[in-house]
Each structure stands twice: as C-alpha cells, then as structure tokens.
Amino acid sequence: MVIPLEHVIGLSAILFAIGTIGALTRRNLVVILMSIELMLNAVNLSFVAFARAWGDTLGHVFVLMVITVAAAEVAVGLGIVISLFRNRDSVNVEDVSLLRW
Amino acid sequence: MVTDSDWLRWIPLLPLASAAASGILLGLFRRPLGRGATVVLSCGSVLVSFLLSLLALWHLIALPVGKRLLVDRVAPWIGAGSFSAEISLALDPVSAIMILLVSGVGFLIHVYSIGYMDDDHREDKGFQRFFCYLNLFTFSMLTLVLADNLLLMFLGWEGVGLCSYLLIGFWFSDRWNAYCGAKAFIVNRIGDFGFLIGIFLLFTAIAGVLPAERANEAVVFRGIEAAFPLIAEKTVQLPHWLGFLPGAPEWKLATLIGLCFFVGAAGKSAQIPLYVWLPDAMAGPTPVSALIHAATMVTAGVYMVCRLSFLYDAAPGASAVIAWTGGITALLAATIALVQTDIKKVLAYSTVSQLGYMFLAAGCGGYTAAMFHLLTHGFFKALLFLGAGAVILALHHEQNIDKMGGLTRYIPWWRPTHLCFLVGVLAIVGTPPLSGFFSKDEVLLAAWTAERVPGHTWLWAMGVATAGLTAFYMFRLHFRVFFGESRIAASLRGHIQEATSTVTLPLVVLAVLATVAGFAGLPQVYGDMLGISSSNSLANFQAPVLAGASAHEVSHATELRLALVAVGFALAGALTACLLYLWRPGLPERLAASLSGPYRLLVDRYRVDELYDRAIVRPLVSFSESVLYRGIDAGLIDGVAVMGTARTVQRLAAQGLKYAQSGLTQSYLVLMLAGATLVVGYLLG
Amino acid sequence: MSFAAAVFYVLALLAVVSALGMVLNVRNTIAGAMSLVVTMIALAGIYVVLDAHLVAVLQIMVYAGAILVLFLFVVMLLNLRSDEFSPSRSRLVKLAGVALGVWALGSFLALLPGALPKVVEIPADFGSYRQVGLSLYRTYDVAFEVTSFILLAAIVGAVVLAKRRLS
Numbered sequence: 033m034v035i036p037l038e039h040v041i042g043l044s045a046i047l048f049a050i051g052t053i054g055a056l057t058r059r060n061l062v063v064i065l066m067s068i069e070l071m072l073n074a075v076n077l078s079f080v081a082f083a084r085a086w087g088d089t090l091g092h093v094f095v096l097m098v099i100t101v102a103a104a105e106v107a108v109g110l111g112i113v114i115s116l117f118r119n120r121d122s123v124n125v126e127d128v129s130l131l132r133w
Numbered sequence: 134m135v136t137d138s139d140w141l142r143w144i145p146l147l148p149l150a151s152a153a154a155s156g157i158l159l160g161l162f163r164r165p166l167g168r169g170a171t172v173v174l175s176c177g178s179v180l181v182s183f184l185l186s187l188l189a190l191w192h193l194i195a196l197p198v199g200k201r202l203l204v205d206r207v208a209p210w211i212g213a214g215s216f217s218a219e220i221s222l223a224l225d226p227v228s229a230i231m232i233l234l235v236s237g238v239g240f241l242i243h244v245y246s247i248g249y250m251d252d253d254h255r256e257d258k259g260f261q262r263f264f265c266y267l268n269l270f271t272f273s274m275l276t277l278v279l280a281d282n283l284l285l286m287f288l289g290w291e292g293v294g295l296c297s298y299l300l301i302g303f304w305f306s307d308r309w310n311a312y313c314g315a316k317a318f319i320v321n322r323i324g325d326f327g328f329l330i331g332i333f334l335l336f337t338a339i340a341g342v343l344p345a346e347r348a349n350e351a352v353v354f355r356g357i358e359a360a361f362p363l364i365a366e367k368t369v370q371l372p373h374w375l376g377f378l379p380g381a382p383e384w385k386l387a388t389l390i391g392l393c394f395f396v397g398a399a400g401k402s403a404q405i406p407l408y409v410w411l412p413d414a415m416a417g418p419t420p421v422s423a424l425i426h427a428a429t430m431v432t433a434g435v436y437m438v439c440r441l442s443f444l445y446d447a448a449p450g451a452s453a454v455i456a457w458t459g460g461i462t463a464l465l466a467a468t469i470a471l472v473q474t475d476i477k478k479v480l481a482y483s484t485v486s487q488l489g490y491m492f493l494a495a496g497c498g499g500y501t502a503a504m505f506h507l508l509t510h511g512f513f514k515a516l517l518f519l520g521a522g523a524v525i526l527a528l529h530h531e532q533n534i535d536k537m538g539g540l541t542r543y544i545p546w547w548r549p550t551h552l553c554f555l556v557g558v559l560a561i562v563g564t565p566p567l568s569g570f571f572s573k574d575e576v577l578l579a580a581w582t583a584e585r586v587p588g589h590t591w592l593w594a595m596g597v598a599t600a601g602l603t604a605f606y607m608f609r610l611h612f613r614v615f616f617g618e619s620r621i622a623a624s625l626r627g628h629i630q631e632a633t634s635t636v637t638l639p640l641v642v643l644a645v646l647a648t649v650a651g652f653a654g655l656p657q658v659y660g661d662m663l664g665i666s667s668s669n670s671l672a673n674f675q676a677p678v679l680a681g682a683s684a685h686e687v688s689h690a691t692e693l694r695l696a697l698v699a700v701g702f703a704l705a706g707a708l709t710a711c712l713l714y715l716w717r718p719g720l721p722e723r724l725a726a727s728l729s730g731p732y733r734l735l736v737d738r739y740r741v742d743e744l745y746d747r748a749i750v751r752p753l754v755s756f757s758e759s760v761l762y763r764g765i766d767a768g769l770i771d772g773v774a775v776m777g778t779a780r781t782v783q784r785l786a787a788q789g790l791k792y793a794q795s796g797l798t799q800s801y802l803v804l805m806l807a808g809a810t811l812v813v814g815y816l817l818g
Numbered sequence: 819m820s821f822a823a824a825v826f827y828v829l830a831l832l833a834v835v836s837a838l839g840m841v842l843n844v845r846n847t848i849a850g851a852m853s854l855v856v857t858m859i860a861l862a863g864i865y866v867v868l869d870a871h872l873v874a875v876l877q878i879m880v881y882a883g884a885i886l887v888l889f890l891f892v893v894m895l896l897n898l899r900s901d902e903f904s905p906s907r908s909r910l911v912k913l914a915g916v917a918l919g920v921w922a923l924g925s926f927l928a929l930l931p932g933a934l935p936k937v938v939e940i941p942a943d944f945g946s947y948r949q950v951g952l953s954l955y956r957t958y959d960v961a962f963e964v965t966s967f968i969l970l971a972a973i974v975g976a977v978v979l980a981k982r983r984l985s
Contacts, residue, residue, distance in 0.1 A: 033868075033937045034820055034822045034823045034826070034867070035822075035823050035826050035867070035868075037934050037935075037937060038927075038930050038931045038934060039826075039830075040826075040864075040868070041930060041934065042927050042930060043830050043833070043834070043864075045923060045926055045927060046834060046923070047833065047834065047837055047857075049919065049923050050834070050837045050838060050841055051837070051841075052806065053841055053919070054840065054841035055799075055802060056799050056802055056803060056806075057799075057841075058841070060847065060898065062847065062889065062892060062893055062896075062898060063840075063841075063847065063850060064798075065889070066840060066850070066851065066854055066889060067840075067841060069854070069881075069885065069886075070837055070840065070841075070854065070857065073857070073858065073861055073881070076861075076873075076877075077861060077864065077865075080865055080868050080870045080873060081868060083870065083945075084868045084869055084870065084937075084940065084944075084945075085934075085935060085936075085937045085938065086935065086938055087938045087939065087940040087941070087944060089944070089945070089949050089950050089953040090953065090957075090958070091870075092870055092872065092873050092945060092950045092953070093950065093953050093954050093958050093961070095870075095873050096873070096876065096950075096954065096965075097961060097965060099876060099877070099880050099881060100965045100968060100969065101965075101968060102881070102885065103880060103884065103885055103969075103972070104968050104969055104971065104972030105972075106885050106888060106889070107888070107972045107973070107975070107976040108972055108975040108976055108979065110888060110889070110892045110976075111975060111976040111978075111979030111980045112979055113892060113896075114892065114895070114896070114979070114980050115979050115980065117896050123896065123898060125797075125798050125799060126797065128798070129795065129796030129797050129798075130796060131794075131796050132794050132795055132796030132797075133791040133792065133794050133795075810922075
C-alpha cells in the first residue's frame with residue numbers, strides 16, 4: 033500500500049465531519065440529503081482502505097451494499113421532499129416540525 | 134408399635150369428596166343436583182364414614198392392649214428446608230370414640246336436615262349448599278380428630294371454624310345472621326392465636342432436645358409424647374412486668390405451653406372469656422346448632438386437651454387454670470340459662486355450662502371422665518337441639534318459649550317430639566340410670582379427688598350447684614314448652630303438626646343412645662352391684678392413652694354418697710321448677726319483680742357482650758377506620774405511594790421530558806450522533 | 819514519494835475542498851451539487867489508487883452518474899435557489915460546538931496510528947471485477963439477493979410518494 037493507512041482513514045474522518053456539519057447546520061432539505069451522501073461516501077472510503085489493508089474483498093462487497101442502500105434512500109428521500117414541497121411550498125427543515133409537544 | 138393402614142384416609146375423605154362434588158357443581162358450574170341426588174350423596178358419604186369408623190374400631194379392639202394404634206400416612210405435605218410434615222392420620226382409642234361420635238351423630242343430623250331444610254320458608258332453600266357445608270364440616274372435624282400431627286390438627290381446627298362461619302351465617306341475606314357468623318369466626322380466631330403460639334413453643338422445645346435428623350418428629354403427637362419427659366421439668370423466666378402472676382418469676386415451660394393451648398380450647402369450646410359467640414351462633418339453622426355447637430366442634434377443645442394429657446399432667450398450674458375456668462364457666466352459664474326465653478339460647482348456655490364440666494374434669498386429671506361426658510353430652514345435647522328443632526318446626530318457626538306452652542294438647546305426649554325431648558332433659562339433668570347420671574358423677578368425682586388443684590372441694594361444690602341449676606332450667610324449659618296453659622298464638626293453633634319421619638327418626642335413635650350410652654362407661658361401683666367385673670369399658674379402653682387415668686382412690690361408699698348428693702341437688706332443682714312453672718304459675722313473675730336487679734342482670738347475660746363491645750370492638754373499629762384506613766391505606770398507600778408516584782411521573786414528563794420532543798429534525802440528529810458516539814466510545818474503551 | 823502517492827494527496831485535497839464547497843455554499847444550490855460531483859470523482863480516483871477498480875467504476879457510474887443527477891433533477895424541478903444557515907441560537911453554543919468538534923476530530927486523528935492493523939500483501943488482481951464478482955456471487959450471495967428487495971422497496975416508495983392525487 034503506497035499510502036500509510038492512517039492518512040486514508042484520516043481523510044475519511046474529515047470528510048465524515050464535513051458531512052455531519054452540513055447535515056446539522058443547513059436548512060435546505062435537499063442539501064441535508066446531499067450531506068448525508070457525503071457521510072456515506074466517507075464510510076465507503078474507510079471500507080475500501082481496510083479491504084486493501086487486509087486483502088479481503090468483503091470491504092468491496094460492503095461498499096456495493098452501501099451504494100445500493102444510498103441509492104434507495106435518495107430515491108425515497110427525494111420523493112418525500114417533492115411531496116412536502118407540493119404541500120407546503122417549502123423545503124425548509126424547520127417548517128416540518130409538527131410532530132412535537 | 135404401630136399398625137399401618139391405608140383405608141383410614143377414606144373416613145374423612147368421603148365427606149370431602151361429596152362436599153367438593155356438590156360445591157363445585159353448584160358454585161362453579163351453577164348446576165344444582167336435585168334433592169334426591171344431594172341427599173344420597175351427602176348422607177351416603179357420612180354413613181359410609183360411620184361404617185368405616187366402626188370397622189376401624191373393630192380392628193383396633195382386635196389389637197393387643199399396648200399396641201392399639203393405626204396409622205395411615207397419606208401423603209407428604211410440607212417440605213421447607215429441613216422441616217417436613219406429612220398428612221398422616223392416626224387412630225387410637227380416644228380418637229376411635231370421637232370419630233364414631235362425629236360420623237354417627239353427624240349422619241343422624243344429616244338425615245334430620247332433609248326434613249328440616251325442606252321446610253325453609255325462604256325462597257332460596259339452599260338445600261344443596263347446606264349439605265355441602267355440612268359435609269365439609271364433617272371432613273374438617275374428622276381430620277381434626279384423626280390428625281397425627283399438630284399441623285394437620287390445626288388444619289382441621291381452622292376448617293371447622295370456617296364451616297361454623299358458613300353454617301351460622303347460612304341465611305346470610307339477614308345481616309344479623311352474617312354478623313353472628315363473623316362473630317363466631319373472629320372469637321375463634323383469637324383462640325387460634327393461642328393455639329398457634331402453643332404449637333410453636335412446643336415444637337421449639339421438643340425439637341431442641343431431639344437430635345437434628347429426628348427434629349421433624351417434634352410436630353407428630355407420638356414423637357412429642359415420647360420426647361416430652363426430656364422437657365417436662367424445664368422452666369422459663371418471666372419478664373418483670375409479669376411479676377404479679379402466681380408462681381413468678383419462674384414458670385414451668387409445660388405450664389406456659391398448656392395455657393397457650395388452653396386459650397385455643399377456650400375459643401373453640403366457648404369457655405370464659407371467649408364464650409360469647411356460642412349463644413349468638415343460634416342464629417344458624419337448628420341442625421347446625423345440634424351438630425356443631427353441641428356434639429362436635431365445641432368438643433374439639435376438650436379433645437385437644439385430652440390429646441395433650443401427658444403435657445397437662447406435667448403442668449399443674451395450667452391444669453388448675455383449666456379446672457377453675459371450667460367450673461366458673463359452668464356455674465355462670467347455668468345462671469344465665471335460668472331466665473332466657475329463646476329455646477335455643479337456653480340450650481346454648483346449657484352447652485357452655487356442660488363444656489365447663491368437661492374442662493373441670495380435664496383440669497382435675499379426669500381425662501377419661503371428660504371424654505365420657507363428651508360422649509354422653511354429644512348424644513343428649515344433639516337430642517335436645519333436634520327436639521327443639523322439631524318443636525320449632527311444629528310451631529312454624531316460633532322460638533320464644535313465652536309463646537309456647539301446652540304443646541302436649543296438640544301433639545300427644547307419647548309422640549317422639551315430646552317423649553324424646555323428655556328423655557334428653559332427664560339425661561342432662563343426671564337421672565339414673567340414663568347416661569348423663571354416670572358421666573356427670575365421674576366428672577364430679579374427678580373434682581372431688583383432685584388433690585393437685587387448689588380448692589378442688591369448692592370446685593366440686595360448684596359442680597353440684599350447677600347440677601341443681603341445670604335441673605331447674607331444663608325442667609323450666611320443658612314445662613314452659615310442653616305443659617301449662619297454652620300461650621301459642623291463636624292463628625297457629627289449628628296448624629300444629631308433628632314433623633315428618635326424617636325429623637323424628639333421628640330423635641328416637643338419639644334418645645335410645647342417650648339412655649343406654651351410660652353403660653359403656655359404667656363406674657365400677659355400679660358394676661359390682663350388677664356383678665360385672667370390669668364394667669367401665671370406656672375408661673379401660675382409653676386408659677393406656679390418657680394420662681392420669683386410674684382406678685378411683687375413693688371407696689365405693691364415698692362414691693355412692695357423692696352421687697346421692699348430686700342427685701339430691703338435681704331433684705331439688707327439678708322440684709323448684711315444678712313449683713314455679715306447674716303448680717304456682719304466677720310465682721315467677723312475682724319473684725322477678727321483687728328481685729328485679731339480679732333478674733335484669735341475668736336476662737342481660739351479665740352485659741358481657743356490651744362490655745366487649747365498648748372495651749374492645751368499638752375502639753378497634755374506630756382505630757382501624759381512622760388510622761389504618763384513612764391514614765395509612767387511603768392516605769399513605771393510595772395517596773403518596775400510588776397517586777404520588779403517578780403525579781410525580783406526570784409532572785416530570787409534562788414539565789421536563791416533553792421539551793425533548795421539539796419536532797426539529799436537526800435536534801434529533803444531534804442527539805442521535807451524541808448517543809452513537811457514546812456507544813462507540815463505550816465499546817472501544 | 820511515488821506517483822500514486824502524489825495522486826492520492828492531490829485527489830484528497832480536491833475532495834476536501836469540494837466537500838467544503840458543497841456544505842458552505844449557500845447562495846447557489848446547483849453549484850453545491852456540482853461540488854459534490856467533483857468530490858465523488860475525486861474519491862473514485864482515490865479508490866483506483868487503493869486497488870479498488872470495480873468499486874471506482876461503480877462509484878462514477880452509480881453515485882456520480884445517477885444519484886447526483888437525481889439530486890440535480892430535483893433541485894431544478896423545485897427551483898431551489900438560495901438558502902440560509904440556521905439562525906444562531908447562541909454564539910456560545912456554536913462556538914462550543916465547533917470547539918468540541920475540532921477537539922474530537924483532532925484526538926481521533928491523534929490516536930489513530932496506534933490503533934490500526936498491519937497491512938498485508940494482496941494478490942495481483944485484487945479489487946478487479948472478477949475477484950469482487952466471485953466474492954459477491956459465492957460467499958455473499960444472500961446479501962446480494964436481499965439488496966434486490968431494498969431496491970424494490972425504494973422503487974415502490976418513490977412511485978407512491980411522487981404520485982399526484984387523482985382529484
């Protein structure tokens with residue numbers, strides 16, 4: 033492996049952190065979903081790095097699963113966003129807080 | 134030493150099966166059995182029990198004298214750590230006589246009840262329920278008598294208490310009856326507490342001297358009797374605040390145990406101060422009064438004392454207490470009976486008085502005399518109660534003797550209703566040669582010869598006085614009911630009719646028994662007169678089992694003299710009754726008016742019930758209501774514990790937790806991330 | 819430093835910068851989406867450096883080519899222009915949050931070198947479609963079948979959610 037493993041994992045951590053910040057601070061639902069995608073990608077990077085470190089293709093298989101699930105999640109999530117927009121004319125996450133005390 | 138048997142268990146189990154069958158059918162499935170089936174089932178089971186008891190007696194007699202013991206180990210029962218107890222039944226001479234009494238008289242009363250309960254004027258005749266309870270009672274009593282260990286005896290003890298409650302309050306839709314049933318049960322319970330303490334003390338003492346692997350024998354009667362000599366002389370130190378008691382500060386352990394057991398006996402057998410339930414128990418149907426409160430349940434106390442005769446032999450203090458309590462109760466109850474106007478109440482106080490005789494004998498060491506009187510009393514008291522029931526039926530449920538009189542004009546004197554009642558009266562009064570004469574004389578003789586009991590001659594005198602009073606009030610009852618001018622309500626006079634044969638036949642059988650039963654325990658002095666060598670077969674049969682049973686230490690001449698004194702007093706009482714109620718009928722009212730103070734005291738039964746009510750019942754009830762109910766139950770448990778926790782949780786949630794549900798997605802995300810981080814941190818660290 | 823390592827560090831920098839660009843960009847949502855595409859492609863490059871060839875290709879085909887295109891569709895459909903950051907509840911809380919995050923990340927990265935396993939030798943065709951395919955269809959075939967269900971659920975869900983009411 034040409035790069036030390038720590039550097040790759042470190043990159044994964046930084047990308048995950050950026051994604052978290054985006055999910056927690058942005059108000060646009062679509063941007064939040066995109067941040068979640070970024071988090072998933074960071075995790076994929078981790079998997080690939082460890083697969084390379086141990087020589088086990090399980091990591092790659094898992095990445096395929098993650099991509100599949102991410103795709104499914106994005107499809108349904110964006111469907112929800114569209115329905116929401118149709119009903120409320122807004123994709124602001126603070127406008128969808130009815131389920132509260 | 135012991136002969137095993139495996140059919141002894143059916144003697145109590147058959148009535149139990151019958152009770153269970155009719156009870157479950159009626160209670161659970163709500164299907165009444167129908168009159169005929171109920172009768173066959175319940176009376177049949179008791180009859181078979183009686184026949185088995187006869188068989189058991191025959192087997193017992195066939196065994197050699199020292200080895201008359203049949204044991205049936207039915208099943209293991211309690212197993213707790215190293216302690217274990219079995220359900221096991223034992224038959225020895227004393228219990229053989231008892232089970233014959235219980236099942237025999239029980240059967241007669243079952244037959245009597247067929248006719249009596251049919252006449253019930255209430256809508257719900259409760260026929261099947263009555264027989265179910267009667268069978269349950271029979272089972273409990275037989276278990277009590279046959280029990281081989283103290284725990285099983287206590288089970289039977291409690292069982293008869295329960296059935297007494299059920300049967301006294303049988304017509305419970307009338308609140309008074311329910312109250313009387315509850316009163317009987319509660320007063321019994323007070324006695325049971327003493328019984329339990331006695332069991333614990335005895336067990337601890339005996340188990341303390343037995344080697345560890347045999348410690349469980351400390352609850353079995355044979356084991357206790359065998360090991361008892363080891364603790365017979367042990368003493369206990371009383372605490373100083375009990376220093377006023379005689380014999381303080383050191384008491385014999387046996388005395389303490391004996392007194393505790395006697396508290397139980399006093400409760401069950403209606404002695405002072407726990408007798409107050411028996412007169413009120415007359416609220417139940419008359420067959421119940423006959424069975425439970427004359428022949429069987431109330432005798433359980435006497436039986437228990439006789440069972441533990443080896444204990445009381447070593448406890449002179451306790452025996453003295455028993456004898457004096459018995460004597461005083463006998464006299465007191467007899468005085469109350471002098472002026473009562475309810476036919477059943479007279480008989481109830483008479484029962485209390487006769488039970489006092491039995492305890493008098495037992496306390497003076499005459500255990501065989503006590504058992505003899507128990508047997509004969511069972512016959513003639515049951516006869517009297519059933520006879521009273523026949524009178525009540527004939528007069529359509531009139532119980533006040535002031536509204537009876539001259540009954541022989543409507544039911545001829547030679548019919549069972551009058552004749553059998555007369556036999557009962559003669560027996561209880563002690564007319565030779567009926568059974569009551571012999572048994573009462575044995576009791577009085579025991580009192581006369583009891584050197585161990587201080588003041589025993591006074592006890593004898595009290596016994597003789599009681600005999601006189603008994604004669605008076607019994608003949609008073611007889612004359613007021615059957616003779617003299619008729620005070621029966623005019624509307625009833627055309628409809629007076631003797632009851633059916635199911636009612637009168639048991640009366641005849643009991644009358645015969647009351648007449649001849651005395652010859653089973655014929656004292657030797659009369660046996661010699663008749664040329665029988667060993668005439669007191671009852672005492673001889675029971676002697677190996679009961680302690681202190683021996684030949685009388687008095688000469689035959691003294692015995693006859695004592696008997697004569699007793700008969701003399703009885704005759705005096707009878708003649709006084711004749712005077713007051715037959716020849717000078719106006720005299721009683723004039724006497725009552727001139728002695729109105731004492732008269733009112735007697736009519737009010739010494740106001741003992743009112744005393745208990747004021748001193749014990751009312752303070753207890755008000756304490757329970759204000760402190761225990763309002764304070765602790767409603768206030769503390771309901772208010773603080775239950776509602777308080779609910780309100781606290783509600784406040785916590787409504788004013789604290791709900792703000793976590795803000796509805797903002799990103800807040801939730803933050804919380805999720807924080808939680809995930811903590812979990813991962815914990816797993817990694 | 820070898821060529822592959824240099825490529826890695828360049829691509830890593832690119833990925834981080836575009837990610838920041840997506841998250842911090844408020845004025846133009848489409849620009850943000852495009853930034854994310856750049857991040858995906860950079861990551862695909864990194865996968866190649868790490869000998870995960872099939873995964874790299876699939877990353878571009880599926881992630882960059884389908885999922886992010888879907889995002890762009892939706893953004894354009896809903897005509898989403900600009901956005902704002904959440905109003906600051908409290909400066910102190912934000913500052914505390916940032917500090918906490920920096921500290922957490924920093925300590926994680928500091929602890930990292932001691933915790934990782936040893937790297938092993940890999941066979942020549944590691945990460946190729948053949949190896950991954952054999953692994954996927956032989957050892958992990960059940961998982962593979964299950965993903966079909968996931969996709970079915972997603973399809974049905976998306977159709978149901980986006981349907982217009984027949985009113």
